[in-house]
Amino acid sequence: MITTEMYVQWSLQYHLFWLRILKEHAIFIEATMPPPGKSLALAADAYKQNYDLFLITAIGLANGVIPNEVLQSGQYYTQFTEVAEQIAQQYTGININTEITISEYDIEPLSAPFNVTSNMEQEISLLNQNILSLTGSFVQFQSQLLNNRSSCGIFTLMYTGDILHILLEAKRYQMILSALEDKDEEAIENYKTFWTHNMADHAKVMRGQFDPTETAYFNRANMFSNLFDTLYGEEMDPATYPSDATLLKSTSDIRDFKADTTEAIIQCDVQSIMLPLYTDHLLREANHFIFLMQ
Missing domain, CATH: 1.20.1260.120 (Protein of unknown function DUF2935)
Structure with missing residues (x-):
């Protein structure tokens, strides 16, 4: 209890x-x-x-x-969230209340x-x-x-x-x-298999939504898809279960990829059919997984 x-x-x-x-x-x-x-x-x-x-x-x-370390963990908002919301509203016409994000800062x-x-x-x-x-x-x-x-x-x-x-x-x-x-x-247990599978899903969707000309980004997403598929498979057997250090390093790496992608979409440095709010969303989920592991 x-x-x-x-x-x-x-x-x-x-x-x-x-x-x-x-x-x-x-x-x-x-x-x-x-x-x-x-x-x-x-x-x-x-x-x-x-x-x-x-x-x-x-x-x-x-x-x-x-605690402050929880509030600053990047799972609730990132440095991109506010502008990503503004861009999403501009591109889709959907009303998004950015004041909620601003209120979280305080x-x-x-x-x-x-x-x-x-x-x-x-x-x-x-x-x-x-x-x-x-x-x-x-x-x-x-x-x-x-x-x-x-x-x-x-x-x-x-x-x-x-x-x-x-x-x-x-x-x-x-x-x-x-x-x-x-x-x-x-309530907070048994999360590693769930989030490892999610990281694989994220990589697969990102892989499918980069413009076909974005070979480097496609290849990185494909690499992460294969990596987390492998980690998820290893989690099915106690004998091959990956170490916490391996999961943390792999999730930190895909987190950095998501951050790079979000910034690149905001700056129009990469072509895709993803909103930056979508990749920022995936970034926050990676930060949440990292928070749970630390």
């Missing part, structure tokens, strides 16, 4: 990461939906708006609760042990329950989207594999929140 202090702190740490991730999933669904899928795009936008509201609430509750870090009041615990529990409800609905929406896409019932510019990927991430958030509500200390 986790303590009440751990329950509050872990809930908010995960919310600051996952709420942004899922709201961006909604943005990417909306941005890649052709006109015949307008109703699906509007539904995705509604999820984005609801996740925004919960993220604003989480930011307000996080003041004085989360979250007051934990400076001393804090005491959880019964009111704070109740606020966190209510927030967790509300997010679980929204995410359950979002999981159903993405599941239906995946079924329609894989059966050729609809067309979208998002890969079928990418829809599956974001669906599994939403389910991961559900699992973490459910464990936290049960005060289960296993």
